[in-house]
Amino acid sequence: MRDLILKALQQEERVSGEQLGKSLNISRTAVWKHVNELRKLGYTIDSSPRLGYSFISSTGLLLPEEISHGLDTRIIGKNIVYREEATSTQDVAEEMARNGAEDGTVVICERQTKGRGRKGRSWESPPLHGVYISIILRPSLRPTRVPQVPLVAGVATSRAIKRVTPLQPRIKWPNDIIIGGKKAGGILTEMSSEVDRVNYILLGIGVNVNTRTSLFPEPTRSIATSLAEQCGENVSRVKFVQCLLADMEAVYSQFLSSGFDAIREEWKALNNTIGSRVKVSSGDEELEGEALDIDREGFLLVRKENGDVSRVVSGDVMLTHRLSS
Ligand code: BTN
Numbered sequence: 221m222r223d224l225i226l227k228a229l230q231q232e233e234r235v236s237g238e239q240l241g242k243s244l245n246i247s248r249t250a251v252w253k254h255v256n257e258l259r260k261l262g263y264t265i266d267s268s269p270r271l272g273y274s275f276i277s278s279t280g281l282l283l284p285e286e287i288s289h290g291l292d293t294r295i296i297g298k299n300i301v302y303r304e305e306a307t308s309t310q311d312v313a314e315e316m317a318r319n320g321a322e323d324g325t326v327v328i329c330e331r332q333t334k335g336r337g338r339k340g341r342s343w344e345s346p347p348l349h350g351v352y353i354s355i356i357l358r359p360s361l362r363p364t365r366v367p368q369v370p371l372v373a374g375v376a377t378s379r380a381i382k383r384v385t386p387l388q389p390r391i392k393w394p395n396d397i398i399i400g401g402k403k404a405g406g407i408l409t410e411m412s413s414e415v416d417r418v419n420y421i422l423l424g425i426g427v428n429v430n431t432r433t434s435l436f437p438e439p440t441r442s443i444a445t446s447l448a449e450q451c452g453e454n455v456s457r458v459k460f461v462q463c464l465l466a467d468m469e470a471v472y473s474q475f476l477s478s479g480f481d482a483i484r485e486e487w488k489a490l491n492n493t494i495g496s497r498v499k500v501s502s503g504d505e506e507l508e509g510e511a512l513d514i515d516r517e518g519f520l521l522v523r524k525e526n527g528d529v530s531r532v533v534s535g536d537v538m539l540t541h542r543l544s545s
Contacts (some may be wrong), residue, residue, distance in 0.1 A: 308334050
């Protein structure tokens with residue numbers, strides 16, 4: 221009911237408690253109670269005894285009511301779970317997935333106390349400026365195809381950034397979001413599977429939207445950036461999350477129906493890795509060479525000094541220098 225009242229207030233310039241109550245089949249007192257709850261959440265709503273209610277401003281928080289308003293997705297974000305604080309959205313999502321949460325459920329929080337990145341690293345997650353979300357996915361995919369999902373998410377995240385800012389994000393294989401040579405976002409994919417089937421995937425996406433990365437500790441500070449730092453002004457986090465969920469649904473549906481081939485060219489157009497000299501650490505191994513391409517499964521092909529080509533399934537890439545433009 222609270223979201224319906226919010227929607228109605230956002231649509232009308234002014235509306236009386238009586239009109240609102242009639243259209244939603246509740247009493248004026250019930251409307252008044254819901255409006256007060258919305259105020260407690262941080263919405264500014266004006267009221268005058270003669271003219272009724274008028275919506276003034278939103279909370280700036282990533283509340284489900286805010287995100288859902290105008291979000292037109294079929295699966296991703298149909299169910300949004302919000303926490304002011306969590307150890308990690310991945311932890312919340314995992315518990316929900318184990319308890320049967322539906323495909324496309326999104327967990328959002330304002331602050332993570334133990335945000336995690338790939339390869340056991342931590343993810344700086346200060347309150348209210350960044351976006352930290354996990355999406356529960358339940359695809360009918362062979363587990364061997366799951367490494368393609370973060371590449372899909374990298375394309376969706378880049379599309380969303382391009383829609384809300386004038387920036388041109390690039391992707392460092394497999395899925396670091398790079399802007400102005402620094403990292404603005406990252407993607408962490410965790411899953412539960414059996415040998416031949418995926419139970420669920422937890423797709424964690426972190427983007428420094430309005431974050432002041434100068435406050436990060438070193439060494440993160442030197443390699444991190446945010447959308448606001450790169451474009452010189454704050455970006456609406458609500459708008460960004462709405463675009464991200466919609467773009468994720470579009471790219472992911474295409475991937476499920478037509479395979480990774482359908483996404484590969486867009487990923488390649490966005491990437492900054494192919495054509496560079498790279499150092500790749502993958503498990504205990506390190507290899508150096510020229511990044512030639514990604515194959516049809518999304519793995520990185522690297523030509524080593526001796527001319528052999530290695531196919532890298534997962535790893536961390538350091539670009540040493542660019543060989544071609
Ligand atoms: C990386 O580049 O190392 C991946 C970073 C992923 C960070 C996101 S923030 C939301 C989700 N919850 C986490 O704890 N991590 C991911």
